[in-house]
Amino acid sequence: MASYTKAAQQWATFARAWYLLDAKMQPPGKIAAATVIRLEGRHKPIYHALSDCGDHVVIINTRHIAFSGNKWEQKVYSSHTGYPGGFKQVTATQLHLKDPTAIVKLAVYRMLPKNLQRRTMMQRLHLFPEDVIPEDIEKNLLQEIPQPRAVPRRLDEYTPEEIAAFPRVWTPPKDFRRK
Amino acid sequence: MAAPSLLRGGLRRLFAGLWGRGWASPPARALREGESGTGGTIEGKIIEDAAAPTPPNPSGQCPICRWNLKHKYDYVDVLLLSQFIRSDGGMLPRRTTGLCLEEHKKIAVCVQMAHRAGLLPNHRPRLPEGHTPKKPKLNRYLTRWSVRSAKPIWKRGPKWCKVPMPVGHPLLKDNVKYTHKFLNFNH
Numbered sequence: 001m002a003s004y005t006k007a008a009q010q011w012a013t014f015a016r017a018w019y020l021l022d023a024k025m026q027p028p029g030k031i032a033a034a035t036v037i038r039l040e041g042r043h044k045p046i047y048h049a050l051s052d053c054g055d056h057v058v059i060i061n062t063r064h065i066a067f068s069g070n071k072w073e074q075k076v077y078s079s080h081t082g083y084p085g086g087f088k089q090v091t092a093t094q095l096h097l098k099d100p101t102a103i104v105k106l107a108v109y110r111m112l113p114k115n116l117q118r119r120t121m122m123q124r125l126h127l128f129p130e131d132v133i134p135e136d137i138e139k140n141l142l143q144e145i146p147q148p149r150a151v152p153r154r155l156d157e158y159t160p161e162e163i164a165a166f167p168r169v170w171t172p173p174k175d176f177r178r179k
Numbered sequence: 180m181a182a183p184s185l186l187r188g189g190l191r192r193l194f195a196g197l198w199g200r201g202w203a204s205p206p207a208r209a210l211r212e213g214e215s216g217t218g219g220t221i222e223g224k225i226i227e228d229a230a231a232p233t234p235p236n237p238s239g240q241c242p243i244c245r246w247n248l249k250h251k252y253d254y255v256d257v258l259l260l261s262q263f264i265r266s267d268g269g270m271l272p273r274r275t276t277g278l279c280l281e282e283h284k285k286i287a288v289c290v291q292m293a294h295r296a297g298l299l300p301n302h303r304p305r306l307p308e309g310h311t312p313k314k315p316k317l318n319r320y321l322t323r324w325s326v327r328s329a330k331p332i333w334k335r336g337p338k339w340c341k342v343p344m345p346v347g348h349p350l351l352k353d354n355v356k357y358t359h360k361f362l363n364f365n366h
Contacts, residue, residue, distance in 0.1 A: 025318050066318035069346035069366060070329035091331045093317060152255040152320075154298045166258040168231045169242040170276050178266075 013046060016124075017055045018140040022131075022147060023104060024061040027068055030148035031059065032107035038145065039112065039121040052117070056124045057145075058137055063100035063129040066149075067092065077106065100129035241279040249282075250354045254292035254321065257299060264290055268302040281350075288348045295322040321347045 004012070019038050023031050037043050041053035067075070075092040095102050104127055112118045126137060172178070239245035243252075252259050263271055263278070263286050270290060273283045293299050296319060306312065319326075323345045335342050343365030356362060 025320075064318060066320055068319070068321045069344050070319075070322055070324050070326070071344050071366070072317050072319060073326065073329035074332045074344045076331050076333055076335070089331075089333060096317065152296070152298060153257070154300060155257045155261055155302075156300055158258065163258060167246075169234075169246055169248075169259065169262055170278075171231050172275065176275060 014053070017142045018137070019055060019057045019143055019145050020141045021057060021059045021145045022061055023059050024064040025066045025151045026147055026149050028065045028104050028107045031065070031104060032111045034145055034148055035059065035108055035125065036111045039108070039124060049113075049117075052120075054117075054121055054124060056126065056140070058126045058128070058133065058141065059104055060128045060131045060133060062104045062127050063096075065104065072096075077102075101127040241277055241282055243278065243282045243286075252286075252289065253351065253354065254289045254296065254298070256289075257293055260286060260290050260293055261299065261302070264299070264302055266302060267304045268294055268299060285350050288350050292321055292323075292348070295326065296320040323348050 021031060021035060035057045038057050039054045040049075041047045041051075041055065044053055047053055072093045073091060076089050077092065077095050078087065078089045080087050090098075092103060105122075105125070108125055109118070109122055112121055234242075234245035235247050236245050243249055248259070254260075263276055265271060268290075270283075270287050273280070276283070278286065290299075294302070297315065303312065332342050332344065345364060346366050347362075347364050349364055352362065352364070354362075
């Protein structure tokens with residue numbers, strides 16, 4: 001602000017930015033909440049619903065999202081083709097195996113405000129099942145959004161020193177046989 | 180019943196004193212014969228574990244109370260949970276570990292959730308042949324029910340009486356929370 005020209009300041013304020021979000025081991029609801037904020041432009045102080053100030057969001061690794069609870073088995077996605085007898089219901093597992101980006105796409109679509117700008121905002125959302133991104137999108141990326149959920153460490157990801165440093169909470173009796 | 184040279188209870192690791200090779204899995208109840216050319220005897224030394232550090236609250240009844248961990252652990256704390264499980268993933272009996280009943284149940288629930296989240300990859304049940312178990316394709320966490328037992332909720336109902344999808348376990352509802360967010364067990 002101090003040393004930028006007016007033109008540069010204007011450009012930086014109103015330019016459309018590209019954000020990256022890694023969805024590996026993340027719940028799709030929290031991913032959607034973080035992206036919807038960026039797609040609407042609510043993270044900017046110049047936000048207004050009519051001023052089309054949303055940014056692009058690129059979500060990678062949608063194939064590796066993690067649902068909490070038993071939602072992979074319990075959550076059901078329903079749709080109707082419009083024809084009689086065309087009511088289709090699929091579980092989250094089946095939908096994910098058929099199309100790995102569908103769950104995140106539906107989550108974002110249903111979380112956006114239900115107005116005419118929803119479709120333009122969905123056009124600014126880019127989903128990729130793995131971390132392979134086309135080059136032209138990769139060149140546009142500006143910043144990475146932090147992951148909403150802290151991924152826990154597996155037991156084999158701890159170093160032996162850390163495992164040894166953790167105290168034994170109980171002592172086994174003398175005749176204990178560890179299987 | 181057992182000759183002194185056999186493995187007795189209390190022996191944690193077999194010190195391969197006279198074997199030329201590296202450490203192998205200890206024989207359960209059999210006498211391993213010496214390798215040809217090494218001399219023919221096996222020496223087993225009982226290695227005492229290092230004395231455990233004194234817990235902060237020695238007057239507690241179970242290990243969790245003694246270490247002041249009563250409402251402070253979760254499915255993520257694999258270092259703690261792995262002390263109460265066997266090598267194939269099952270829980271150790273309460274009379275061995277010394278846990279009180281409610282803590283034993285909580286630890287069992289956390290161990291189940293950790294297994295389903297894939298945080299204990301080396302504590303798998305032993306399979307008879309070389310049948311490789313298939314890798315789970317889907318990531319999950321805080322799963323209360325087993326994967327095979329959960330059925331799809333075909334009709335969730337209207338907004339005012341939706342069928343909930345359970346997350347986590349109500350036994351852990353008294354855990355210490357470091358945020359002001361409400362701990363939701365039904366999504």
